[in-house]
Amino acid sequence: MVFSSETFLFLFLPGFLALYYLTPWRWKSLTLLAGSYVFYAWWRVDFLLLLVATTVFTYYAGRRIRHAADPQRRKVWMGIGVAGCLGVLGVFKYAGFFLDSLTGLFGTTPDQIGMHWQILLPIGVSFYVFQSVSYLIDTYRGDAPDDVRLVDFMAFIALFPQLIAGPILRYKDLADQFRHRTHSVEMFSEGMTRFFIGLAKKVLLADAVAPVADLAFSGSDPSLTLAWLGAAAYMLQLYFDFSGYSDMAIGLGKMLGFRFIENFDAPYISRSITEFWRRWHISLSVWLRDYLYIPLGGNRGGTGRTYVNLMTVMVLGGLWHGAAWTYVLWGFWHGGWLALERATGLAKSRTPLALGRTLLLVLIGWVMFRAVSVPDALSVYAGMLGLNGLHMSAAAAFELTGESLAFMVIAAMVAAFEPNLRRLSSDGGSLAPRPDGTLTVASAVGPAVLTTTIAALTVLKLAEQSFSPFLYFQF
Structure with a gap:
């Protein structure tokens, strides 16, 4: 279920x-x-x-x-x-x-x-x-x-x-x-809104861009165009699939009176891999820090020992995701960049160039994470370098729908402006009264309208699409 x-x-x-x-x-x-x-x-x-x-x-x-x-x-x-x-x-x-x-x-x-x-x-x-x-x-x-x-x-x-x-x-x-x-109408309302926001992320965004990723990773020797499109699609699919599940879990928790920790904080606006891991799968990052990195010595054993600890933690974190060499190499990739950023000070860079570099590094890592095997990942990397040709085949172009491409653009915009969207939803998503104790029409009706609209859209989309499990179920 x-x-x-x-x-x-x-x-x-x-x-x-x-x-x-x-x-x-x-x-x-x-x-x-x-x-x-x-x-x-x-x-x-x-x-x-x-x-x-x-x-x-x-x-x-x-x-x-x-x-x-x-x-x-x-x-x-x-x-x-x-x-x-x-x-x-x-x-x-x-x-x-x-x-x-x-x-x-x-x-x-x-x-x-x-x-x-x-x-x-x-x-x-x-x-x-x-x-x-x-x-x-x-x-x-x-x-x-x-x-x-x-x-x-x-x-x-x-x-x-x-x-x-x-x-x-x-x-x-x-x-x-x-x-x-505490169980309250306000908390239940917040939880329900959060649940349906997460469901919308999964159904309206992650599932919508998934065909583009599947097209690139299921075939052999994807072209430059298809390889980059597929890698970008998976980057968006994984985020909205997993963060959508986390939103639903947090929302359900509130409906039951629990307050869970946040698991994502707009990771695709990070300006370093170090910052990315403060924003992506936060609960795993905290677990690895408290129960692995610190017991290994953290940064207390000198520079060399710190780099070894970082690499060890990320490799084991990669292996936690799955029993395959692709996950081990993905862990090495992130561990290596964490160590390099600590050594060079890149972790402190706040320029637009740093944002672009971080997104590129994360995307390259996701290719290895998504591929079934290391040779499959190398085939996609070859495509991204143009070694498999520049243009996709007629068969691939036929399967690539305009709807999926449009949803890729929408998903990218949502990921980029998510902090602003979150503030808007939180401003209109609470039943909390004013300081004088009164409820405004917006604060009373807004959550219900938002939740009902999102729920209707997602249920309608669910009715027309086939079953699609969450990606992190396999881990």
């Missing part, structure tokens, strides 16, 4: 919200847990067992850390808990990749030696494992609360608004909200 499906919009969400608001406060976490498990089991019931097992294991490992008699025991239990959680990722996400890579070094394949490991990747596993690991480390550091109820923790890990593709949350940031949170 995905947020952009009729099943979720017209069956699950209305039914769950009705049940949730009818539930007394002391049972709300249980209702939230049950609804989240139904949401996850809609995909596959068997992998729900893995989610439950990981959650219970993490909770009880956290208790052993908290009640350990001495610091050494706390460290041992923290190590056991983190190893157990990462072991889930190792088995389900990386075993096949490392086996393929290892046998490839010896000129053979896993099939030839009878060791092929092929297993379905559980949806959302990278996100809920990272949340589990952060809880264990925070508990070890003394940052997590002591009075954690099992039902609250299970509801936190399974929280359906962000279970599949983030933002990556930390229990210490939501602990107080599980004990007490």
Whole structure:
């Protein structure tokens, strides 16, 4: 079940919200847990067992850390808990990749030696494992609360608004909200508006430009024109697909009384790769900083050590996205530029040239991120250099619709002016009264008109298009 499906919009969400608001406060976490498990089991019931097992294991490992008699025991239990959680990722996400890579070094394949490991990747596993690991480390550091109820923790890990593709949350940031949170018409209205803005990003922008990206990356040896168009289309598709999901997750959270952290802040107006990572997938950047970069020593071990730490973090961040060499190389690309910017001071540049350079570097990286394999990425790079010809074939030109190109222009404009658009929507998207306590017509009617218009457009578009899953579901 995905947020952009009729099943979720017209069956699950209305039914769950009705049940949730009818539930007394002391049972709300249980209702939230049950609804989240139904949401996850809609995909596959068997992998729900893995989610439950990981959650219970993490909770009880956290208790052993908290009640350990001495610091050494706390460290041992923290190590056991983190190893157990990462072991889930190792088995389900990386075993096949490392086996393929290892046998490839010896000129053979896993099939030839009878060791092929092929297993379905559980949806959302990278996100809920990272949340589990952060809880264990925070508990070890003394940052997590002591009075954690099992039902609250299970509801936190399974929280359906962000279970599949983030933002990556930390229990210490939501602990107080599980004990007490506010439900109001104003907050519900803000959440609904935010949800439909995210849905519009996904349906009206990301899905609209996706055919151009698919055309460039699905064929062989794309021409210069098609390669650049496809790379730009994917750059826009990925952003509006993923940020749209994050908006929907944050909006759903508000409808349930939760306030999640922001996950994007107009990343395509960044003037350096350093700034880009402060604006793109913020929850992942914060997680990597707090639980990997700083424990590795951060920038405290000298210049050389800092560069190594940056590279290590970005490579592992790339590998987190997927078990393939394309993601590893994408991590190297970003890690290398982060180190170079720190060494040269480019991170502080604020010129228009810096904006153009950053967009180009990000776009080049997205080609490797999108490609199925390294040779496929090199084929697109060759096209971008004009080595596959300047003009696209007649067949490609026939498939390239004017509608997709028009939506690319619209999406680029939205990405460029997003901060201004966000201010406009926030000014007219709140039911908050004036200081004198009165409500203006605009503040009362504006949110309803905005939400209704966006919802109508997206539902109409959903009715005419085929199913399109969110890109980050594969990670």
